[in-house]
Amino acid sequence: MTRTVEHIALSLCLSVIAATANADTVFLKSGVQIEGHIVSQTENSYRIETGTTTFDLPSGMIQRIVKYKHRDASLVLLGDDMARQGDFTMAQQYYERAMAITENRSIVQQRLDKLNEMRLRRHEVVGIDEAIKAKEYRKAGDMCLAMIEGRGEDPFTVEMRKKASDAYCMLARQYFDEVRTEEAVEELRKAINLDSLNPRAHALAGMINARTSKYKQAREELMLAQELGPTDPAVIESLHFLEQLPDAGSELQLANARQAEDTRSIDQLIGTSEFTGNTAGINYALLTGRTQRMESVHFDMNALAHVSLPRASNDFYQFRSSRALSIFLQAYNAGPGAATMYNGKVPYTETVNYVQRVARAINDINSGKMPASPYDALIEKYALQYGFHPTLIKAIVKVESDFNPECVSTANARGLIQLVRCDWDDTMRRLGQNLDFRANVADPELNLMVGCHYLRWLVDECLPKYFKEDFG
Secondary structure, eight states, X not given: OEXXXXXHHHHHOOSEEXXXXXOEEEEETTSOEEEXXXXXXXXXXXXXXXXXXXXXXXXXXXXXXXXXXGHHHHHHHHHHHHHHHTOHHHHHHHHHHHHHHOSOHHHHHHHHHHHHHHXXXXXXXXXXXXXXXXXXXXXXXXXXXXXXXXXXXXXXXXXXXXXXXXXXXXXXXXXXHXXXXXXXXXHXXXXXXXXXXXXXXXXXXXXXXHHTTOHHHHHHHHHHHHHHOTTOHHHHHHHXXXXXXXXXXXXOOOOOTTHHXXXXXXXXXXXXXXXXXXXXXXXXHHHHHHHHHHHHHHHHHXXXXXXXXXXXXXXXXXXXXXXXXXXXXXXXXHOHHHHHHTTTOOOOHHHHHHHHHHHHHHHHHHHTOSOOOTTHHHHHHHHHHTTOOXXXXXXXXXXXXXXXXXXXXXXXXXXXXXXXXXXXXXXXXXXXXXXXXXXXTTOHHHHXXXXXXXHXXXXXXXGGGTOHHHHO
């Protein structure tokens, strides 16, 4: 007897129609599964016999037909499809049906084990999202890292690292809004280490640099954030910081004949590369190119370290390595926050060039190429008072101001060693004094005294907290 599919649906009302053990399986688009034998087919329909009845099924209603001899493999594939779509219940039903008829039980068992792991992940990821919603950002980030601890590199690991990076960025932003800059920097360090292309991390790094008057570095971070995530709400929110930055084109040009030469030499060291393809590739090239610049400076510093700062006297601060000296210079130029965020490899163009120029200045002093300056006696006095080799302080002063006590940058850094107001005020508090910044910063003696005290604070108190192996 031949009947229509409507009659079948009304009379059976079942999701599975049982047939003989070696039946074919027809999967309908509605989710119904029919088991039976396909006895014939036309261009528009299939005739199916279930053992108790025969009916014609329109082709348009069919999602997939699984022939008996391929049933186990097809059921596994259907289970895989359901798992990818997140329908874990249906996936398990397909795998269990495959398990019942297959000879390759170990393969199906692996699928079932992975399905259970995916269920667990979904539960934990929901927990992470709930923690973020409750503004428990540290908990959310730590949960992400716990889920991938000891796990190899795969898409899930990458996804969780990005999610953790976002969580630590949110915590850093909370600290930033509460003017807890040091704690914000520490969380940003985690975020950037987990996902170096996180636009939110670079946007917040730019905002922190702007707050601490590191305007060139702020501009570089904010422009990179725009490049990486132009539609990200956190990036869009940070744009007003970029608009308020002083014009980079008016930045003071120091009277240092080596500056242009140094910049060219670094470019030649790292070479040039052409990148084609999507935006993400260009962004990655931009970031890695900046990192290569920093690594090229480390190499140069290593080459100069053994001749630049003599170790004959215990009166001088002893840098443990060329890396420690490089981190120290990065922290002074870009701020200890940037040195911390980038784990001692600050990729800002200005900072790369700065470290290179100081290294060259040290070498020039030692080789006798740099002439005496009117401030050599003062430089030696305060270098020795705070335990630095005079060669290092003279090289810093040369690069910072070219020995001009009236030097002023667009960031309002002033004097021989180029102090900004926040560093001056912090140092005054540590010294127990209250000398006004604008009225006193151009005085060569006060400028060098405050600057050397600040530099000593960097190596004794600030940097050891984040770089224990280098300064601890």
